[in-house]
Amino acid sequence: MTITLANGGKIDGVSKLLTTANGCAAVGSAGNTREHTFADAFRSATDYAQVLEALRSAAYNQFDFSERDQLIDGKEQMVNESVVSFFDNEKSAFWTFVISHTRFESAQSAYVRKLNPVAYIFSVGSGHSTLVDKLPAEEVSKFTSEIAEEWSEPQLALWLDGIFAAVSSVNDTVGSSYHALIATRDNPTFRPVKREL
Numbered sequence: 001m002t003i004t005l006a007n008g009g010k011i012d013g014v015s016k017l018l019t020t021a022n023g024c025a026a027v028g029s030a031g032n033t034r035e036h037t038f039a040d041a042f043r044s045a046t047d048y049a050q051v052l053e054a055l056r057s058a059a060y061n062q063f064d065f066s067e068r069d070q071l072i073d074g075k076e077q078m079v080n081e082s083v084v085s086f087f088d089n090e091k092s093a094f095w096t097f098v099i100s101h102t103r104f105e106s107a108q109s110a111y112v113r114k115l116n117p118v119a120y121i122f123s124v125g126s127g128h129s130t131l132v133d134k135l136p137a138e139e140v141s142k143f144t145s146e147i148a149e150e151w152s153e154p155q156l157a158l159w160l161d162g163i164f165a166a167v168s169s170v171n172d173t174v175g176s177s178y179h180a181l182i183a184t185r186d187n188p189t190f191r192p193v194k195r196e197l
């Protein structure tokens with residue numbers, strides 16, 4: 001991905017996508033990378049309980065009462081958002097948690113996909129509102145219906161290529177390059193998406 005700096009400079013090749021060392025979970029994050037204090041604990045996690053503890057603790061521990069004047073004065077806070085996914089072998093279900101936090105508040109939402117045929121699409125960060133505005137709901141519905149019937153990793157990569165190109169064409173804080181990971185019921189270890197047949 002590309003990070004656009006306040007002075008207009010850009011840093012290319014940054015990944016805000018992590019996996020655990022054993023590939024049991026993946027997280028994509030948006031916001032201030034200095035406030036993503038969960039990275040080391042997340043990478044070393046070996047199960048979903050440790051994965052969730054790493055992210056939840058980081059969100060909760062971001063609160064710093066000594067900086068309360070920022071809240072009192074109404075200073076805008078950077079929202080840090082993470083989408084973490086893992087496969088629960090015991091329940092044969094994929095779980096996704098969307099966790100967001102600032103220095104003064106935090107929230108999470110949980111989603112589960114067991115046997116339901118509809119895929120979820122999650123987005124966070126500076127491109128989220130552009131994606132919602134740029135991508136018609138009908139296109140999302142068509143894509144999720146198609147992949148419920150039959151899909152391939154290259155088909156997914158082509159769709160993501162189009163999405164990132166569309167969003168980056170109208171939002172200069174988002175680059176057209178991206179990293180994508182995938183896990184399936186047949187192979188629940190997260191790995192890079194294949195881009196070619």
